[in-house]
Amino acid sequence: MTAAPKTQLAAVGAVAPVPVSTVGGSAGDPLPRRKLIFAIVSMGLFMSSVDQTIVATGLPAIQRELHAQINWSGWTITIYALGQVLAMPMAGKISDMYGRRKVFLISAAVFTVASLCCGLSHNIYELVGLRLVQALGGGAFMPSATGIVSDHFGRERDRALGMFTSILPIGGIVGPILGGVFVAVWSWRGIFLVNVPIGIVLIVLAAVFLPAGATRSTGRIDAYGIGLLGVVILAAMFGITYLGSGEIPLYDPVFLGSEAVAVAAAWLFVRHTKRHASPFIPYRLLRGRGFGVMNVINLLYGAAALGFGALVPLYAEQRYGMQPLASGILLTARAVGMISVAGVAVLTLRRTGYRFPMVVGFLVLAAGLIAMATTPHLSTYAWLAIAAGVTGCGMGLAVPASNNASLQLAPDQVAAIAGLRGMFRQSGSIIAVSVTTAILARSGDPGIAQAHVFIGFAVVLLAALPLVFTVPDHRGSW
Template identity: 70%
Template structure:
């Protein structure tokens, strides 16, 4: 960008940051609708998996792809949307994302077989994954020096969708059909598009640059082949030495090498190599990956766990994630406002430890009724997430404050990759087991152990105190 262009962009951002508070609140509310829809669809499918299996004649390892492939689409979309929103404007990308999400939700609702559902679900995830980077950029443009608190408040918005999603899923499955979990997005999406067009101003753009299609395809092949191999193994009738399984994982390993080499050598890679390594980005990427497996992957499996181990009805199983969201909301706001005093490391260490404790509690033998015990455990995990996530979000952003949208996309990419791994491995293990509920309890213990093992890494995260 030329010097004149940079001055003009800086002036524009400053002007946006000086907007009246009511205007900024309206912008925040509108982008929150998009995040709300995307977060609903991360959890709403969890309570509907048994119903989808029955109607579409699928097994758990393949119906579980409705969760995994949504995360895959988000992994691909998030970094790409961050770069595109910088190039073409956050508002434009946000509106296109809403249109893709809405249309694909309609297609999901009318799917007649598992293959079509997974294809539509993948496209839906591309739209949903693009919300966070463009929304983060929009809020950053409008809130200026207060962007840390504004983006931190996303931590209070996302669990609302996580709270409502499983309940809606249980209601639709109980009183209508699993198809309603997708069709409910259509009217919300139409309203979002209209509000964005009317009330969000166009944002500054950067000169267009090449989109790294090669890097995008390598990442997609890496995750998809790894997922397919694990899922194929999970049929329960395939040995560990299956050529299909080993071949898929070998392709994934080779593609990982090619992806890293491409990121290091390409002049404008999909994911810049400097954002993948070093004490700052390397540590945060690993933390985000493990967090995604333990927290996001865990969330998608809780209703299934309640139904398989304790035979809790779908509606009741769905409300367990409501308890988790309540715990997260109760803590996230205070944690966000305290960030300037606490820095990043302390809330991350405390939050991850609490989250691990909640996972252990859910895996343990209930001391109360199963539903009450699981609800308390879910609420504890939510408190841990609410304490740690605002700090983890901003710890990434401070590493490259001039690339807010790209960093938000990268952070989401690693978290969703962790969730994909957790869900794919867990559903494959469940499909091969004689007692799925007990096996899933052991998986929760593994998640807890990973979080505890990650705590020393938090001390390597660059900390920040004081006024920004």
């Protein structure tokens, strides 16, 4: 197996292949057994990825039925992203210490029970809290699934892990459509309740067919560091959301106090990372050569691209009065655009290097955002679908290059870099959705206000372009 395919597979994925142990291994497992193992863990990943996008379609219905302001309804999206940010590093280390199968089963049980409770929620605060629990279960799927597949595919593990990259965008395609169908023919509660029978089947299959595997000691979990990061994001989110509740001024003590807590927790987090022997995030990955720039780029990209994606159905429904199913399909157009371009972008990386596709991708994504915000020049639906597809093409161009631009900085720490990249992108998405929903809550015309926000996202991407030219580039053979 040559090195090039491994690099390419890592390029497109949300999570890159991690260094693994073959203890408990599996290189000799028969092919049908390995296929069954892969199918079971893929089922868990698919459930988790669908729930990243399915709620966006039902957001207006949730807001109406639970009598919630849009700024608090938006937490159903942002809290899920936060839960995954916190769960992934913890689950990875716990699965090494106590066994991948055990963590996978617990993840499936937590996700299924939380989904049931979400579907039975009586108010927005219950739903937000339960979404956090659901995200902890969903976020733990990826590390444990990666470990299970790595342990049981031997030298073929790079291909198996690379196939994970197709599951996430497929979930992004299916999620909005399912959400639209449930809202149209039943209720937003079906978005969550559908996970219950699937989750039960997954738990039974995993308990019967997944091997126990081996455990290994990997040291202690940096719970303090993870907790500080959670406080940073939660306090900042709460302050921004509170600001969107009515005519609250910027000097309100609750808002200022929340942001002060976030700043203090951020300072403690950086201080802890510099001093801890085995921190949640190694300090050199935060500010080392090239990493500081890439972290900022990933944060801005997460705000503009991932945050935008979560808000598209809401925009289509509020500005143009589209039905939930039609508005959800707009996200499908974006996912199709991304998938259609990403493969070609990966194959040309050796010739183009990293900077060129990132610059072109950001420009295309910004053009799609501006088109989405402007007055339609065709039928409304066709125009929005084309604009969403253009944004997907921009993402497909930029993501493989930005993924590899980070990985080349420390090839020996692929797993840590993949987690760090996801953390900054999800954090950007959390900030974008929180700020946008706060703006919409204070706006007299939420549809037009969101159009202005999309233009602001485009400006953010254009502002990131000078940073791209400082990224260490790489061409030629890898």
